[in-house]
Amino acid sequence: MPSPSRPSAVVLLSGGLDSTTVLRLASREGFALHALTFSYGQRHLAEVEAARKIARAEEVVHHYVVDIDLGLFGGSALTTRTEIPKDRDLGQDGARGTIPITYVPARNTIFLSYATALAEVTGAADIFIGVNALDYSGYPDCRPEYIAAFERMANLATRAGVEGMTKVKIRAPLIDMSKAQIIELGLSLGVDYSLTTSCYDPAPGGEACGRCDACQLRRKGFAEAGAEDPISYAGRTADRVGGPT
Amino acid sequence: MPSPSRPSAVVLLSGGLDSTTVLRLASREGFALHALTFSYGQRHLAEVEAARKIARAEEVVHHYVVDIDLGLFGGSALTTRTEIPKDRDLGQDGARGTIPITYVPARNTIFLSYATALAEVTGAADIFIGVNALDYSGYPDCRPEYIAAFERMANLATRAGVEGMTKVKIRAPLIDMSKAQIIELGLSLGVDYSLTTSCYDPAPGGEACGRCDACQLRRKGFAEAGAEDPISYAGRTADRVGGPT
Secondary structure (H helix, E strand, C coil), X not given: CCCCCCCEEEEECCCCHHXXXXXXXXXXXXXXXXXXXXXXXXCCCHHHHHHXXXXXXXXXXXXXXXXXXXXXXCCCCCCCCCCCCECXXXXXXXXXXXXXXXXXXXXXXXXXXXXXXXXXXXXXXXXXXXXXXXXXXXXXXXXXHHHHHHHHHHHHHCHHHHHCCCCCEEECCCCCCCHHHHHHHHHHCCCCHHHCCCCCCCCCCCCECCCEHHHHXXXXXXXXXXXXXXXXXXXXXXXXXXXXX | CCCCCCCXXXXXXXXXXXXXXXXXXXXXXXXXXXXXXXXXXXXXXXXXXXXXXXXXXXXXXEEEEEECCHHHHCCCCCCCCCCCCCCCCCCCCCCCCCCCCCCCXXXXXXXXXXXXXHHXXXXXXXEECXXXXXXXXCCHHHCHHHHHHHHHHHXXXXXXXXXXXXXXXXXXXXXXXXXXXXXXXXXXXXCCHHHCCXXXXXXXXXXXXXXXXHHHHHHHHHHHHCCCEEEEECCCCXXXXXXXX
């Protein structure tokens, strides 16, 4: 249970593999955890359910689930009826350099803005986000220079900037890690990846498709880490093979 | 009516005096206007109704009203049941240096984040916001250095940062103006201030209280501009006197 003397941290928790690993890292650092999840009109609402289970398992102080309608503006395959790309080549030349249609405009900026508000209200100086520049799948708002610019802005936006209070730190501990490294780290910390979900286009029952970019990156990560992915994919049982075929 | 060749701009429109003036400025520059208003659990929902009327009068291309629950986190008198301060001394030493309890944590950051998403989707390179550093009532996220930091972050967050597209500009044309100067400018552009509302704590019928910080700044502005405030205040008719008593 949280002790009142522990410092607070806000952790963005999507229900995916990366943010769940980050939640455990923040927990190990001794923070009182305020988890923040968005229900943003994404097609993969199974994420939000996964986040609830993960937050409970991690004994967070509070889990905020915020309803926001990013679909209102359109602009992403994740929030509209556009077909999710499957079986893309995510190799060296495949995924880099172009922004996929699953990119949601300004998503991390909106998420971090809410996190900044919550940090101010809870007195947290640390905001954790599970972005990752190596396996980032081409999203501009997963790059280190973006995170640094957000932190600078946030410290001008809030009481911290006026009253000389503790500065907010945007902490992205996975930013330079490969998916395999993240999985190895999480397993060493005892993260239960069976609670997580990564799929952009799960079956109605929540089962991962195994073929979208997110599933492919996850399966490749487990394969490279030499570990077994504990979730099951549509049409098969737990992914003993590892990488996509 | 909008012509397809006009560039688009996103304008944050609260329904208040400042943002209504900014909307007219953007209109005069020839932009196709995408107005963006937030219903954020504020006590003064009359703002949202005012914004709808103003957007119609200005013939915007689209008026987005986004529901967001800033009250979820608490932390401001504008979104909770805390009493709104009245009859505060807003003189030189009164309002500066401290942040009033009407400050909503990270509000402008959340608003500008949504505006950034909308700009990306509509292809707008210009985002207009009616912040104002002189009469800003002590809010940290109304300062020029904050606006500059947001712009820099936004250009790293979006496609613009990766693909070398047009950069987003955060335009705050009122930032160095006094309330009286804003009113003079707006009147010279034919802005109909009778459509606007500024009060933090209006009566159930929407009538302004005349005594909160926002009403005081507005009334002082009209008085200094030597103009008549066309709205009525609780307990009186249109404010012919000008400044607060």
